[in-house]
Amino acid sequence: MEESMDKDLLGICIPTFNRSSYLRILLDSLVPQAHKYGVIIYISDNCSSDTTKETVYEFQKNYGNIVYDRNTTNIGFYRNLIKVLKMASTGYIWMLDDDDVIRDGAVELIIGSLRSNPDFVILNSSDCNRDMSIKLPKIIDCDKNIYYNKGDHYKVLFDLRKNGYFGMMAPMILKRSVITDNLNLMEDPSFELFGNSYLPLLLFYRSIINKSGIFLCEPVILRRTNIRSEGDSPFEWHIGGRIRALQWLTQYGYPEYIVKQSLDHSFSAALFNAVVVKAEDPRRKIFTEFLKKTRLIPNYEKLIYLILDNVPTYILKTMRQIIYKLSGI
Secondary structure, three states: HHHHOOOOOEEEEEEEEHHHHHHHHHHHHHHHHHHOOOEEEEEEOOOOOOHHHHHHHHOOOOOOOEEEEEEOOOOOHHHHHHHHHHHOOEEEEEOOOOOEEOOOOOOHHHHHOOOOOOOOOEEEEEEEOOOOEEEOOOOOOOOOEEEEEEEEOHHHHHHOOOOOOOOOOOOEEEEHHHHHHHHHHHHHHHHHOOOOOHHHHHHHHHHHHOOOOEEEEEEEEEEEEOOOOOOOOOHHHHHHHHHHHHHHHHHHHHOHHHHHHHHHHHHHHHHHHHOOOOOOOOOOHHHHHHHOOOOOOOOHHHHHHHHHHHHHHHHHHHHHHHHHHHHHO
């Protein structure tokens, strides 16, 4: 174990709920790599009713650097994510979804990049189907690492926005100080209403503003697509958090046209997901009101979204089946 140099350098945070089979696959890919460098794995179990606890205990027998805590009640994805981030005490934090799979050599590559003390590291991924067959080898198509200097945050957003790399946990590694510096904002109850993607977005943008960092070209994550996470809905994941976080960017001098293009992408994704899965969530009324106040989204797109919101569930289910059949999902 190369633990002496890298001890407390990187911690991996995994919120989980009732996905023991996926979590096992993730840990199978992660633990052998983490063991080599003494990387600490933090898992917060949101009161799962499946075999999550037993699965984690099984891995803990062979690797002592797994810190596991189980909530006595389900506190929601948003609060569970905050909890697992607060559990970490390492210099850098890598947030992972419990259904991700880590490629061989990923931790070694990441540790090597962290030794130069960047403010942030952005990771490339491969998109996979449910059976882990690769659908898109590289989400960001590039042939070499990209290095960002302080003041390059416009370029970071420009490089990532066209590929939909917003609101996801696994592609970013950030300093723990970003968590501690923004803890009061993270725990503000009003932000929970803006959805699960708001927190990763907030931390991402706070990490890149006037900071230096690295984008690692080689994909290190195999990312399942079309898998719903705890609490996901088109209102939470694709609309609420993204609108709130992206509009917040204008306060930091981002050109409005870049923010608008990013919102366009988010809005298109939300329309698709509103068809793929109908969210029976009373909070959609909050987002409906919020949409009426968002000046950056064209009125015709708001209208389409609101129409879809009121389409009967049985019609959306039929449309979902058609989409699945046409796309081979």
